[in-house]
Amino acid sequence: MLQWLKFYRRDQLPGDISAGLVVAMMMIPQGMAYALVAGLSPVVGIYASIMPPIVYALFGSSMTQSVGPMAIISLMTAAVIGPMAPAGSALANVLAAQLALVSGAVLLLCGLLRMGFLANFFSRPVMSGFTVGSAIVIAFDQLHTLLGAELPHMHLPSAALGVGSLVLLVAARQYLASLLKLCGLPLVAADIGAKLAPMAVVLGGIALMATTGLADMGVRTTGAIPAGLPHLNLASSSAHWRPLLQPGLLIGFIVFLMSMSGAQALAQKRNEKLVSNHELIGLGAANVASALSGGFPVTGSLSRSAVNFAAGANTPLASLITAVLLACALLAPTGWLALLPLPVLAATIIVAVLGMLEMGILHTAWQYDRGDALAWIATCLGVLVLGVEAGVIIGVALSMGTLIWRASRPHIAVLGRIAGTEHFRNIERYPAETQPELLVLRIDANLFFGNVEAVSQRIECELATHQSARHLVLVMSAVNSIDTTALMALAELNQSAKRRNIGLHFAEVKGPVMDRLRNSTLLQELNGKLFLSTANAWDQLHTAKDVA
Amino acid sequence: MLQWLKFYRRDQLPGDISAGLVVAMMMIPQGMAYALVAGLSPVVGIYASIMPPIVYALFGSSMTQSVGPMAIISLMTAAVIGPMAPAGSALANVLAAQLALVSGAVLLLCGLLRMGFLANFFSRPVMSGFTVGSAIVIAFDQLHTLLGAELPHMHLPSAALGVGSLVLLVAARQYLASLLKLCGLPLVAADIGAKLAPMAVVLGGIALMATTGLADMGVRTTGAIPAGLPHLNLASSSAHWRPLLQPGLLIGFIVFLMSMSGAQALAQKRNEKLVSNHELIGLGAANVASALSGGFPVTGSLSRSAVNFAAGANTPLASLITAVLLACALLAPTGWLALLPLPVLAATIIVAVLGMLEMGILHTAWQYDRGDALAWIATCLGVLVLGVEAGVIIGVALSMGTLIWRASRPHIAVLGRIAGTEHFRNIERYPAETQPELLVLRIDANLFFGNVEAVSQRIECELATHQSARHLVLVMSAVNSIDTTALMALAELNQSAKRRNIGLHFAEVKGPVMDRLRNSTLLQELNGKLFLSTANAWDQLHTAKDVA
Structure with missing residues (x-):
């Protein structure tokens, strides 16, 4: 615990500061967007980006993990809360925090029982199929926000704004880094600059709303974001403890899997060692902290952690800096955020999850082991057809099924x-x-x-x-x-x-x-x-x- | 299919006839008793003992398996149907048949997909813990029927009859075989004779009810058993397909596990080979047949199959003879069965499940591998505290958990x-x-x-x-x-x-x-x-x- 602080070296500071700044700029639109994916008020996503990374810095074992809202966990939250409370309602926010509390308690318990081996329950093809299936569901769910109306209709001003943002963001993803490099920026800076495109597009969207008549034409915005730090939240619905138990267990499991797979990839690059039991404790504490500060279930995000890593994060101090900056953003006047057009936010979500559509593992598995490839496909289809919760269960069942099936043919x-x-x-x-x-x-x-x-x-x-x-x-x-x-x-x-x-x-x-x-x-x-x-x-x- | 009939030898006939007779005598009280355990009309248990063994004889691969009602499957049926329909109601009977149809379809599908390896999902300690836990639940559930009133009260005449039967049956289990041997019966005949004690006690109970005033004193009986063969049953509740789906899957799984573990033990004794994919088909077809003839979920019962085996069964012809005898019993006047006192039936159930309280595996595991012993205990407690369905899930989770945990420490x-x-x-x-x-x-x-x-x-x-x-x-x-x-x-x-x-x-x-x-x-x-x-x-x- 806090080993990194004890041995902190002055030369680690610049990297941590730059990473903290960059991730904070990513986090503002991302937190709000993922709260919307979960069917919650946008500010909940910012609350979930403040206390969780601070607490994770105290208990977690990864140096570069960025803990906070994450698309797939938001999707799972929506699947649980959706049938119980209308999207954006006060009850939805209460239940989301309660769900984070249950997940956090499960993770803490597993950590205390030293059950880190649970990370080995998913094969990589199954994990990949689950991620791709979830990404498609999330992107598809955002289409009506992007176009401003339920399909097959569309609201032209919203659709123009949304599709325009989408085109800009996709172009930025493809070409911005090279462009910035041509402009003379160093390689790493150019790459990081490109990652800030969503923030730039969001700011552009806000500027458009403030200066043109788009709002009068019916383009919807996030609405007022309450200023001020998150309060201690002890609200809960006693009628919902029982129905939240099993989903909380599943979400805790996926929080752990998602975080571990991301953190492992980064730890390997620096030959750092990740302790799975510490990760359970760190993520559990982060989710409890999220619940108590009015947030929702959080985990380490691979894409955001990769940016944190690339932007120079050496220690969890980077995440602490991010958290402090977000807190400052809430303390400053937040009126400008209220103008954020929802179609632009939907575009950032779609572009973010497009990055999860990684077919490489399916390709490798198809060449190497047809059974693993079929497990990939079945898990992905399971998420698409039966939903994200069923997808987790199908994934575990297929991983175990493959295992037992192979074992049943010993040499x-x-x-x-x-x-x-x-x-x-x-x-x-x-x-x-x-x-x-x-x-x-x-x-x-x-x-x-x-x-x-x-x-x-x-x-x-x-x-x-x-x-x-x-x-x-x-x-x-x-x-x-x-x-x-x-x-x-x-x-x-x-x-x-x-x-x-x-x-x-x-x-x-x-x-x-x-x-x-x-x-x-x-x-x-x-x-x-x-x-x-x-x-x-x-x-x-x-x-x-x-x-x- | 029907290989046994093609190569049938005349010298196999006497054994098959004697086994058919003995099992029929066991089946009448057992079928009615297990239908009561499932919360159904007693006659449903007899229906479930006629078509399923006939169909299993066509498709199954075991020579000595006795397919029909079984205590644990009845308990699982009760757990599913209970919250949906009052015990003994017409709806309960319809839902039970519908559940058998779902389980049968699942088993058939698994058989066609050649998923016999599913039998390898439970470790023996987990299976044993599950069985012991279920046996305790069943015995405990019968106490109020045995004593004629809800605990802590009792209805004296009922309690006297029930406890008296219980004492008789326990004594018969302990001493009857030796006694019959002393009377000059050969070893095997004495053992089989002892197994017919429940039928003798049931007949005694009926005689008592017919000749004394016990009925007027308020001792409850099974009530009228409709005469005549089971009809083709196509009744189903369209509102209940969806809630029966997952329980049907679980019950199908346990039907397969229970049947395989019993049949394997017997097949080994005769060096016969059991084909797990044929078993899936045989059990699936038997459950579909049970559904279509007004029965409920069935499986191979280890204890009954062992009697079948010991009484000389050489081929599935023995089961066919049992089925024909039961059909004859339904065609003959059934008025006498209506007098069967419920406390006596409860006593036969309690004694039957006491035979499942096998602690040998726990003892072996405790000496040999503490992890397996803990899995035994956790599964047993899971059934006792959370119920039989949760017990199955805990059992699979623990088997898989042990497996992954061991795998996570490679040498x-x-x-x-x-x-x-x-x-x-x-x-x-x-x-x-x-x-x-x-x-x-x-x-x-x-x-x-x-x-x-x-x-x-x-x-x-x-x-x-x-x-x-x-x-x-x-x-x-x-x-x-x-x-x-x-x-x-x-x-x-x-x-x-x-x-x-x-x-x-x-x-x-x-x-x-x-x-x-x-x-x-x-x-x-x-x-x-x-x-x-x-x-x-x-x-x-x-x-x-x-x-x-």
């Missing part, structure tokens, strides 16, 4: 001896000698509930095709663990072998596995012997004709 | 050479020589999304402690698969190694893994070489001082 080789040596190899791949009374199987997988049935069936199958075998030797050199289910299956195999008068022997059992097996009765009851090497088993069982 | 060894040999061993366990510029790591796990982060962190950690290493050799002899997530992590490791000017080499990559890797760009971009053996890598990299 098992029948071994023979390479003549004249002590080497044993798969008889399908090598010309190796076998003995009719001896069946030697090497199990190339850890034994656990997911593959125990497949292993049993394969062993029975091999015994059926080797009717003359009097001894079965299981070579355990590739088995690193045996769980209780597998232990029981081995005990059953042993009983069955005993009934059929077949010796069951183990060879090359690893140290940790053997230590564990000594806590069971399997070894005492074994209808055979333990051998240190397969060669030992081969030699001894060759001469002994009967079960030892 | 990785730093290897050294046993001096003067070509053998490489873990330097922590053997006195092996190392080279300062060479770091050789053996990864003892398949690489997939669940452990990829842990493997990356461990590799970074080893590189940090071996600052002089210019070459990193990953020995892949124990890696049987690499998924897309792991492929991407290896590509990132390769980029990172390139940046740091460290060679990344692979040794002993298995054939199937290599075939797969050729479909990716990793090998072309590799900042190093592939070696057939670790010894090759050792020798070549020893002489070459720089990255190849």
Whole structure:
């Protein structure tokens, strides 16, 4: 905790200041936009950008993570709150904070129980499919704001403003960095300058609204943003604790996944180490802080953290500076923000989520492992067709399903001896000698509930095709663990072998596995012997004709 | 399909007839009792015992499985239907059939998609904890029927009858088999005779009701059982399709798990092979048949199948005989069944589920693997505190959680050479020589999304402690698969190694893994070489001082 402050070096300051400034400029339109995605008042997005990063700086382990509102989490919030309260209502704001509290409590609990391994529940293709599906949903949801009316209609002045902003932002994304470089800006500065295009477009939009008659023509704006710092918010709806419980759990899970995947990519670039249990605590505390200051669920945003990183952030001080600047913005007169035209904000949202439409992982998976590619597609379709919550559940189910499906096809080789040596190899791949009374199987997988049935069936199958075998030797050199289910299956195999008068022997059992097996009765009851090497088993069982 | 009929031998007939008779005698009280557990009219339980076993005989793969009502599935049905319709109402019966239809359709679909691997989603400790928890819930729910009034009150005549039956049944369970043996019955016949105690007690209860004034004293009975075969039932409630969807999915899953675990134990005893995809089809068809004949969700019952097996069942003909006998019972006058006292039926349920309170697996797990034991306890408590549906979800989550948690701690060894040999061993366990510029790591796990982060962190950690290493050799002899997530992590490791000017080499990559890797760009971009053996890598990299 606060290790970074203890060892703070003066030369880290300039980078932190510039990053703090840049991210604050990004955060103002982004916070308001993502609050709108969540169906909340725009100011909630700014509140959620002040206390959470401060608290995360105290407890988190990433140096460059920018914690605050994030598109997908906002979408999930909208999916939960939407059916319970009208968008933008006071109740919606209360429920959003309550949801952040539940998510934060879940994350804190998981952190205290050291459940950081939860980050390993999603495969990357599934995560990517989930992100792409969510991005499409968010972009599609913004279309009517962009065009100023429900599809297929449009409000011409709004649509002109919205589509114009969209074109400007897409052009800025493509060409602004190169243009700024041509103008003589250094490479990094040019890249960062390009990231501030949304703020520039927003300011342009406000200027247009202030100087032209667009407002009279019916272009909608964000409306008055209350000035002043966020208050301590203890409002909650007691009727909604129960319905918010399960969604809060899911959102907490995705908050953690989103933050970890972003932070890991950045930590790797600087060879920093991320501690997943600290991340749980940091994100949990940030969400609780968001709830208590009238915000909504927050997480680390990959795109914003990347800007923070590129703009020179060395420590969480950058995020603290961002938070202070946002607080100052709320303390200053906020009248100008009220003029922000919604179509422009919708354009910034659409351009932001377009950046999430990353198809590279689908491409890699399609080439490399069709099953992973299908999981990508199924998760993406799940989000599009059944919604974002169902998408998370489908994603976990598919990740686990792929895992169990693969586990249910373990590799098992029948071994023979390479003549004249002590080497044993798969008889399908090598010309190796076998003995009719001896069946030697090497199990190339850890034994656990997911593959125990497949292993049993394969062993029975091999015994059926080797009717003359009097001894079965299981070579355990590739088995690193045996769980209780597998232990029981081995005990059953042993009983069955005993009934059929077949010796069951183990060879090359690893140290940790053997230590564990000594806590069971399997070894005492074994209808055979333990051998240190397969060669030992081969030699001894060759001469002994009967079960030892 | 119907392979057993094609090869039917005359000598199999006596066993099938005796088993058919015995199971029919068990089925009458059991079917009615489990229908009551599900909150349905007793006759529904008998309907569910006629068509499902007939259909299962056509499509299933187990020779001795007895498909029909089962306590835990009835409990799950009650949990779903209870909040939607009053117990015993016509709507409850309609919804129960509809639930069976949904479960059956899910099972059929899974069977057609060849998703038999779903049986591997529960570890045995979790399955056992789930069963024990459910048994306790069922027994507890029957207490008020046993005692004739809501606790803490009791209706004395009912309580006397119920507790008397309970004592008789428990005594029969303990001593009847030995007693019958002493009376000269052969061992098997004595065991089977003891299993018919519930039917005897039920008949005794009916006789008592018919001859004494117990009914006038207020002892409740099952009431009139409509005579006649089940009709084709197409009734459904269109308002309830959606709320029945998710419970139907869960029940289908548990139907499959319960049936598989029972059938596997029996198939093993006769060295028969169970085909999980056929089981899905057989159970799916049986549930659809149950729905269409006015029944409710059914599955294979371990205890009943064991009786079927012990009474001599050789083929599914035994189940067909049971079904025909039950149909005959419905065609004969059913007036006598109306007198069946509910406290007696409650006693048979309690004794039946007491047989499920098997603590052996908890004991084994506690000795062998504390994590599995805790999963047992958590699942059992989950069922007791949060209900049977939540129990299933907790069970799957815990099985998967244990799996990912274990996967997140993969075994990785730093290897050294046993001096003067070509053998490489873990330097922590053997006195092996190392080279300062060479770091050789053996990864003892398949690489997939669940452990990829842990493997990356461990590799970074080893590189940090071996600052002089210019070459990193990953020995892949124990890696049987690499998924897309792991492929991407290896590509990132390769980029990172390139940046740091460290060679990344692979040794002993298995054939199937290599075939797969050729479909990716990793090998072309590799900042190093592939070696057939670790010894090759050792020798070549020893002489070459720089990255190849």
